[in-house]
Amino acid sequence: QVQLVESGGGVVQPGRSLRLSCAASGFTFSSYAMHWVRQAPGKGLEWVTVISYDGSNKYYADSVKGRFTISRDNSKNTLYLQMNSLRAEDTAVYYCARDSSLEATTVTTMDYFDYWGQGTLVTVSS
Amino acid sequence: QSVLTQPPSASGTPGQRVTISCSGSSSNIGSNYVYWYQQLPGTAPKLLIYRNNQRPSGVPDRFSGSKSGTSASLAISGLRSEDEADYYCAAWDDSLSAYWVFGGGTKLTVL
Numbered sequence: 001q002v003q004l005v006e007s008g009g010g011v012v013q014p015g016r017s018l019r020l021s022c023a024a025s026g027f028t029f030s031s032y033a034m035h036w037v038r039q040a041p042g043k044g045l046e047w048v049t050v051i052s053y054d055g056s057n058k059y060y061a062d063s064v065k066g067r068f069t070i071s072r073d074n075s076k077n078t079l080y081l082q083m084n085s086l087r088a089e090d091t092a093v094y095y096c097a098r099d100s101s102l103e104a105t106t107v108t109t110m111d112y113f114d115y116w117g118q119g120t121l122v123t124v125s126s
Numbered sequence: 127q128s129v130l131t132q133p134p135s136a137s138g139t140p141g142q143r144v145t146i147s148c149s150g151s152s153s154n155i156g157s158n159y160v161y162w163y164q165q166l167p168g169t170a171p172k173l174l175i176y177r178n179n180q181r182p183s184g185v186p187d188r189f190s191g192s193k194s195g196t197s198a199s200l201a202i203s204g205l206r207s208e209d210e211a212d213y214y215c216a217a218w219d220d221s222l223s224a225y226w227v228f229g230g231g232t233k234l235t236v237l
Contacts, residue, residue, distance in 0.1 A: 047226040
């Protein structure tokens, strides 16, 4: 069965960096685009970023563009999110999610989030 | 402020039929599919409805989705206590500032 397990969350000071990981299993990781979606405490969901199945294309929400970088290592079945210049408003549970489309390269060929991990909490506070 | 608009709360009694609305615009719901996610307390979201009205395997047929113009609805019939959760609508957005957008979520209470 599809399993996504996030790690790397924690408490970090404003302006500092943090890297999240998402270990995938139960499917051919290298064939699917992958997303990060976040949820601030007591708030709704916000899409953050996506990477194509082969890592050739990456897209970001305006709120994180220039500060966050998504990447993947298909040999390790792992997705990453490098978060720099963190702000208090980045405090959230970060979920990795699989895109439903097979071998999607561009954002117009991607579809919806069909499987989600359990999330990892990032708290930005001094 | 979420791009898609949902009522913050909804409620019903066991066995009742409840609907949750989701309102958007021509750049999202009006021209793209709508998806619904269920988030049980303390857990990750789970896909409930895809492409407006399709149910993934394992989702009971008590759950149904529909779309008309720039609005969509999720209907739950034969309400059960285990349906108490937060429900989110989502859609692709054609504007340059966002790709995937969500509603603010609706907390469903089973009385």
